Amino acid sequence: MRGLAAVLILAALPAVAPGQQTSGEIQTLKVQGNVYLLTGAGGNIAVQTGEAGVLVVDTGLAPMTDKVVAAIRKLSDKPIQYVINTHVHPDHTGGNDAVRKAGLTYVGANVTGNLTDAGVGAQIYAQDNVLKRMSAPTGVQAAAPFGSWPTETYLSGRKQLFFNGEPVEIIHQPAAHTDGDSLVFFRRSDVVVTGDIFVTTSFPFIDLERGGSIQGEINALNNLLELAIPGYQDEGGTYIIPGHGRICDQPDLLEYRDMVTIIRDRIQAAIQKGMTLPQVKAAGFTKDYDGRFSAKTAAPSGPGTADNFVEAVYKSLAAKR
């Protein structure tokens, strides 16, 4: 019965973004400063470690959580105190419950008399729309199990933490990949975690059903471009952990921003000429980028494919008119 419930919940969850899925094994790479990248669990996972404990950005797919927690434990035996979700998709939130349970939340003297664990596991931070999309009103089946919901949300702008000796900014990017996207910026380590606003494995997946838009996506990429400062001779400096794919820096992001903007401009011009969606799809406006970025999905129009991206851009721009 529990298995059936899990299947029903999974069926209600939003689409998994394209690109790397599970490889069966978790690979850990040091990015820089206090920040590490875990790959192989679906979406990329970032882990910040230090004297105070562990902060985890995104938690991967649910079936990988044992391996994810084990990989975190290899980096640090300090308590996992915070989980931050960059957005709602289950390849980034599927492990929330398990990672939360592996952690703890300290509470202060007014509650317990002593500084101690509140017994609810780690806190899960996210933009408020992530909670709205994972939960549901009373009597309605929620899209995700209760234990995986964010425990602390913010509405707009940014939320700030100071953890392990560095400022951490959680910065909302409205209506981009979804309506609940956050960038997570580790200011001393100089690493930004982007969620699926930026991926190196496919075209952007603009999730229109969950409030994404092409203009929000481009705005977010431009925000990210301004946040990331390249190092000596235009490489390194601020490192960027995309939602899927490899560690990047500003010049890598620049290629992607240019690509998304150019394709937007082409489709915008086509709409102004009165071209229909089938005509735009047939025009091959992404052909110069298909070989690099069109995702290889089972369905020809799956998330991250050229077909899916063109349709999302067209509908997003047409809706704006």
Next chain:
Amino acid sequence: MPVILLGLLSCPAFAQGPGGYNPVAPGVDLAGNWGPLFHEDQHERGPGPELVNYLGIPITEGARLYGLSWDASRFTIPEHQCEVHIVGYIYRGPYNLRIWEERDPVSQKLIAIKQYIDNYQQTRTIWMDDRAHPSEAAPHTWMGFSTGKWEGNILTVYTTHMKAGWIRRNGLRHTDQATLMEHFIRHGDHLTHTSILTDPITLTEPLIKTQDLVLRLQNGQTWLYPCEPVVEIERPRGTVPHYLPGQNPFVHEFADTFKIPAEAALGGAETMYPEYQLKLKKTGAK
């Protein structure tokens, strides 16, 4: 006969030094300051290639479309201004090349061959210690990650983890999935560098180029490259200069100037080979 065998067995291990390391290592010494000769492809390497001159480059249809969309005004965007010439292209430019070896201080085993390319101030490491290439998730760089081995007196280098970068600096670019094979061949004071770029996304077959360099006796010929981007043109935030499909005004400029067929200027593997001239003659092109 048994006497000869016994004699061989009583010899110390062949060419082993006192510490067990072979002092007569394979390869040649490439160390020194080298300067490029510009007799090959001078026009392209000096003033630079014309816009929409893709002749003789085995590009894919996608790479051609990318090139036709590319607007040189993109260089005015601050984030693009300090872009380094990628490792597969940097040896085409004007530069000084300093090569030296990095050896283990105790065993004197060769760890790496290092290169300083003063154009863009790039220091390149070619690992010679059989180490593995990094994970797929590791960052990509302008010089990539290189491992080398001696094949006789030829240094053969294999490079992965490159960023996207120029095939030709008029809009033809390879992706970050490209790989590079190189051979450094020394003939006295002359060094020949052969590069073989492979990128199935932008090239239908590997692009092979050679460059030649000569040994320079004067030391210290190094330039600096302190690049600092500036706003050259005020534009709305996020503007990316490019040509919409069919609107590149320079499509015919190169072809018309040099009186070659427009289709030849658009490149492709076919345009690399002499047989292409015969094909053009058959179609009546001049």
